[in-house]
Amino acid sequence: MITLDTVLILDFGGQYTHLIARRVRELGVYSEIMPGESSVDDVLARRPGALVLSGGPRSVFDPEAPRPDPRILEAGLPILGICYGHQLIAHIMGGAVHRSPRAEYGRTRIHVTGESALMDGVPREFSAWMSHGDVVSKLPEGFSATAVSESGLIAAAESPGRRIYSVQFHPEVAHTEHGREILRNFLFRAAGLSGGWNPGSRIPAMVEYVSREIGPEGRALCAVSGGVDSMTAAVIAHRAIGDRLHVVFVDHGLLREGEVEGVLRALDGVGIRNVHFVDASDRFLSALSGVADPEEKRLIIGRLFAEVFEDVASGISGIGYLVQGTIYPDRIESGASGRGSDRIKSHHNVAGLPEKFGLRVVEPLRDLYKDEVRAVARELGLPESVVGRHPFPGPGLAVRIEGDVTREKLAIARRANAIVEEEFVRAGLYGAVWQAFAAVMDSTWVGVKGDRRELGRVVIVRAVTSEDGMTADWFRIPHDLLATISKRISEEVPGVVMVAYAATSKPPSTIEPC
Numbered sequence: 001m002i003t004l005d006t007v008l009i010l011d012f013g014g015q016y017t018h019l020i021a022r023r024v025r026e027l028g029v030y031s032e033i034m035p036g037e038s039s040v041d042d043v044l045a046r047r048p049g050a051l052v053l054s055g056g057p058r059s060v061f062d063p064e065a066p067r068p069d070p071r072i073l074e075a076g077l078p079i080l081g082i083c084y085g086h087q088l089i090a091h092i093m094g095g096a097v098h099r100s101p102r103a104e105y106g107r108t109r110i111h112v113t114g115e116s117a118l119m120d121g122v123p124r125e126f127s128a129w130m131s132h133g134d135v136v137s138k139l140p141e142g143f144s145a146t147a148v149s150e151s152g153l154i155a156a157a158e159s160p161g162r163r164i165y166s167v168q169f170h171p172e173v174a175h176t177e178h179g180r181e182i183l184r185n186f187l188f189r190a191a192g193l194s195g196g197w198n199p200g201s202r203i204p205a206m207v208e209y210v211s212r213e214i215g216p217e218g219r220a221l222c223a224v225s226g227g228v229d230s231m232t233a234a235v236i237a238h239r240a241i242g243d244r245l246h247v248v249f250v251d252h253g254l255l256r257e258g259e260v261e262g263v264l265r266a267l268d269g270v271g272i273r274n275v276h277f278v279d280a281s282d283r284f285l286s287a288l289s290g291v292a293d294p295e296e297k298r299l300i301i302g303r304l305f306a307e308v309f310e311d312v313a314s315g316i317s318g319i320g321y322l323v324q325g326t327i328y329p330d331r332i333e334s335g336a337s338g339r340g341s342d343r344i345k346s347h348h349n350v351a352g353l354p355e356k357f358g359l360r361v362v363e364p365l366r367d368l369y370k371d372e373v374r375a376v377a378r379e380l381g382l383p384e385s386v387v388g389r390h391p392f393p394g395p396g397l398a399v400r401i402e403g404d405v406t407r408e409k410l411a412i413a414r415r416a417n418a419i420v421e422e423e424f425v426r427a428g429l430y431g432a433v434w435q436a437f438a439a440v441m442d443s444t445w446v447g448v449k450g451d452r453r454e455l456g457r458v459v460i461v462r463a464v465t466s467e468d469g470m471t472a473d474w475f476r477i478p479h480d481l482l483a484t485i486s487k488r489i490s491e492e493v494p495g496v497v498m499v500a501y502a503a504t505s506k507p508p509s510t511i512e513p514c
């Protein structure tokens with residue numbers, strides 16, 4: 001699916017690597033992230049139009065520091081180094097990097113000192129976001145500095161003849177003024193890429209990919225949750241193979257109020273005929289009984305999903321494939337994107353499938369971010385109720401329940417989640433947040449209801465804003481809305497005596513509690 005104008009971002013563990021990929025895509029150039037130490041052959045095999053070397057936590061002179069294959073710098077490709085990437089270029093090509101006596105963190109004034117395609121249309125002075133302790137103290141042969149920071153440190157450098165550019169600051173973060181222009185200048189002026197990519201433009205290629213994978217005779221199962229990812233994957237697969245597509249929707253007993261009816265209605269609406277609804281709630285809930293560890297719960301659910309899919313598949317003749325709505329962040333967060341990144345959570349659809357899974361997995365959306373999937377869904381004509389639906393994790397309410405999943409906690413989670421969603425809709429704020437939900441804690445709080453002591457549960461309400469679920473900020477919820485939600489949950493949901501609001505961003509938290 002790679003076209004000529006792909007930008008590959010070599011990841012050295014930077015905090016903002018994903019933002020670089022997103023910004024580049026927003027500018028109309030397809031981009032992907034690769035491990036920073038990928039070999040020159042692996043990089044060139046993907047026929048990139050340009051490379052970006054990301055930031056990273058290490059010092060270039062640290063013996064453990066990740067390094068690019070040096071031949072990459074000689075391959076003649078346009079390169080932009082950012083922060084650690086900037087330092088790597090200097091270090092490898094014969095310049096020098098030193099521990100700076102003055103670290104620069106946060107907003108820093110930048111002075112443009114030279115003529116540079118990178119700085120075209122950018123004022124001679126602007127504020128940029130810095131986050132570094134090392135500094136390039138000597139540039140390699142043939143490089144010149146084009147900007148300095150307020151402390152006189154090199155902030156941008158280049159060797160235009162070799163089409164190698166580097167910046168010490170982070171053009172990809174919103175706090176850097178003109179960061180977008182600088183990236184745009186790199187892509188279109190320095191690297192001469194042509195742009196014009198948008199997520200919708202990938203629809204034909206995605207349909208093509210599904211047709212090719214499944215072949216002219218093949219039949220596939222598509223696991224659908226009703227979320228925008230799997231609905232979009234199903235519609236793409238349906239375009240590709242028509243009624244050779246069978247959709248399976250599983251009730252694992254961890255769904256929200258009204259969800260079964262809603263999803264079946266939505267499936268009917270997109271014209272998919274072969275729908276298999278499986279009520280497997282007893283099977284899932286009994287397997288989860290007494291299991292408190294979050295990762296263990298996820299892995300059990302992943303395994304049971306796979307078993308149910310295999311059962312359904314074996315009842316339909318000729319099914320050899322499973323189409324899933326896996327998206328890019330699912331793979332990244334499950335630690336599947338490259339070496340050295342940590343597995344944060346086992347998203348059931350990535351890490352949960354058993355090694356000997358009997359069906360071949362087909363994932364048309366595997367390289368897209370959520371907002372890009374939404375753009376595709378809109379383009380495909382899916383209804384706004386699907387396009388705008390908040391993400392709901394595959395393991396369902398199990399990840400919104402601390403400790404073991406009991407019927408008591410499930411009932412609380414179900415009611416409390418319904419109240420949160422209803423009130424966000426009523427306040428006109430459903431579309432303003434990435435997600436809004438309630439989680440049920442194991443801990444208790446002493447309450448007093450109708451003059452009687454009641455040892456009740458704690459429910460945590462969480463609402464976040466986010467672009468892609470990779471990072472998130474807690475939503476500054478209006479107090480009136482929080483008051484209504486809190487009052488309704490504590491009054492209407494038996495067994496709850498405390499409602500709290502989660503005021504931590506991601507990082508350091510994640511969005512869902514488990």
Ligand SMILES: Nc1ncnc2c1ncn2[C@@H]1O[C@H](COP(=O)(O)OP(=O)(O)OP(=O)(O)O)[C@@H](O)[C@H]1O
Pocket residue numbers: 222223224225226227228229230231248249250251252323324325326330349389390391392393394395
């Ligand atoms: N109840 C379910 N029945 C069948 N398949 C499911 C179910 N829940 C999840 N899946 C499968 O797991 C995949 C991942 O779930 P995930 O929640 O990430 O995506 P989604 O539900 O499609 O979208 P969203 O993130 O918007 O909820 C889905 O795309 C689908 O293939």
Ligand SMILES: O=c1[nH]c(=O)c2[nH+]cn([C@@H]3O[C@H](COP(=O)(O)O)[C@@H](O)[C@H]3O)c2[nH]1
Pocket residue numbers: 298333344345346347348349391392393394395399435469470506509510511512513
């Ligand atoms: O399909 C999914 N399977 C999962 O196992 C899963 N866990 C979390 N999520 C959703 O992913 C986004 C990031 O969540 P976290 O910050 O909690 O990791 C949030 O939007 C979460 O709702 C999941 N989606």
Ligand SMILES: NC(=O)CC[C@H](N)C(=O)O
Pocket residue numbers: 014054055056057058059082083084085131132133134135
């Ligand atoms: N953000 C970065 O890439 C930091 C690079 C390097 N670790 C430094 O501290 O200078």
Ligand SMILES: [Mg+2]
Pocket residue numbers: 225227391392393394
């Ligand atoms: Mg979902």
